[in-house]
Amino acid sequence: MVLQGGRVIDPSRDLDEPADVLIQDGKITAVGRGLTAPDGALVRNVKGRIVAPGLVDLHVHLREPGNEDEETVASGARAAAAGGFTAICAMPNTDPVTDNQAAVGFIVRQSGLAGLARVHPIGAVSIGQKGERLAEFGEMVSAGAVAVSDDGKPVVSSHLMRTALEYARTFHVPVADHCEDPTLAAGGVMHEGLVSTRLGLKGIPAASEEIMVARDVVLAELTGGHVHLCHMSCRGSVAIIREAKERGIRVTAEVTPHHLTLTDYACEEYDTHAKMNPPLREAADVAALRGALKEGVIDCIASDHAPHAYDEKEAAFDDAPFGVVGLETAFAVAHTELVESGLFTLPQLIRRMSTDPARVFHLPGGGGTLAPGSVADVAVFDTTAKWSVDPAAFHSKSRNTPFTGRALTGRAVLTIVAGTIVHEL
């Protein structure tokens, strides 16, 4: 296959120039001007489009096994492909929990059967995500797990977090933590601040996240392990991570498109589609998170795609579940809010959504690059396409987005995994 006449952006090689991309046998074989298509090759004219390494999402929830009505590995992989993602990492808080090699192997098999975006499993830190005994990291990594996490819940026990970080070193995988002090967050449903006071909703203070971020940094330093901090939401966390990185501690972090763009005011009118954990915080937090992502204090954007059935969100705010879907809006929201606004360049955004996340989890087979010889996971974007978010058009089985009706610019028009087209507009 040849992608002809596009603007090729490959942050892994600081490349940004008009070029053709030649793909053969699932691999990228050449990037350059005026490449001639071999006989019988599929040719796609992508003039005026952006050709980039496929996006990588380190944090999604696919609900299979257990809640296949909300999402399956296949439907999540389809939504991912539509959003320009070629690899996504599935959190283990399924039912049953993905806490052993057989469960990890199941995700790998479902991903292979779907044949869409790659789905890499994340194994649980503790058996049943109960926060008590370590799960079998070695066997899970052998079966295909790319990280371990009890996401959905924090690793409350500092002892367990310490041993997880130490034990994970042997297998070269990060421990991804959902940072939340449960005693401060208990019962909370949104950010603790003026809006929660007005709405009479129990708040989750920023301190709940910051305390766990600080603890995890201390334990990463103690153990030499790699801690990955999930969905950072507040400016205090940014300050702690910045200082830790300056000291050379092995910490990486992610931020979601919604935490980069929305504040707690989105919860007004008790809109349950603005209910997520960690909660949307204040304008000063959004500004700090954007700055941190640009600087690299926060390494990457991750969607925290969290599907829920429509009727679960059709409830009083206290009773609705946390979480929003994001795979099909992540690029466009980030592009509209960060690139169109002039804060990021397009190559900077693609770096944070592809090259850097692939590096953070050292994904098998690579990803995040268009270097000749690497696997052909490619996304082509039309960065001028204007569209408005219509949840009914999602490929995901769930519709719970806070961006309904929002006018966005930019979308994936072609997604290629290992040389095969998995999405085309």
Place this chain on the structure above:
Amino acid sequence: MTSSTLGKDLTGLEHMTPDQIRLILDTAEPFKEVSERPIKKVPALRGKTIVNLFFEASTRTRISFEFAEKRLSADTVNVAATGSSVSKGETLVDTARNLEAMRIDMVVIRHPSSGAAEFLGNRIASNVINAGDGKHEHPTQALLDLLSIRDKHGKIAGLKVCLVGDVLHSRVARSNLWGLTKLGAEVAVCGPRTLMPRGIEELGVRVFGRVEEAIEWGADVLNVLRLQLERMETGFIPSLREYYRVFGVTPERLERSPKPITIMHPGPMNRGVEIDSRVADGPHSIILDQVTNGVAVRMAVLYLLAGGRAELADAAKRGSE
């Protein structure tokens, strides 16, 4: 009939205008007299069906609403969470739709979740009146408080009113705060810092740590909030004994004021915890006047939401004569 003056629902005072609040208080005036008659009934809401939907225990508010409805000749049904399909797992939205399918006119709802009244109001065509939602608002309580203050002092603007106690968990406090500030009162809150919500000072109120400070400030009215007894178990205060000793409204503390201070309480009271019996039963307490006014204010709200016009309230109450 649809109401144009108040909108479809009464979910809270935060988004009401001062004129709308005054309209309710003024409309309540002629209804006060109905409850003083030997035959306490006017035909203003004859033929209207009202459901009192209580997902939380309530005695005073439920009875007050029921009296208001009956004295306006409405047909009423009480639904309590226990013993109904709600306790069998029915969702709020299904409960609402089923009520709607029975062609009712109004719902009075109390619910433990903040925003529940608004949620219901956005999903059914009937008028919805919030009788207390979680920690959000309890608008009819604040309206009856405002009416009681106005009765006692002849005005609200310029008065200094302090809400004392557990502001964090209090829907009464939030509704009072909006109503009082909209009508021009100076508002303060007072209590242990553990029971003050985050960012409260940004709403234009003073924050005092001690009752003594509120008295020195020159408070004209202390509205003493109920202390939920479970606050002790959840770690907000160490003990009821200490709460009374440090934050209780006692005659000794009130004696520091050069002028009499009006005492209010939304009930039910914990005598000897947030309020001393001698204060609750004292000459400056208007606690029982609040209860009396509650019926008149609720009659006014029901009447206005049903489409009644303020200037006809007098005529409406004479309707049976």
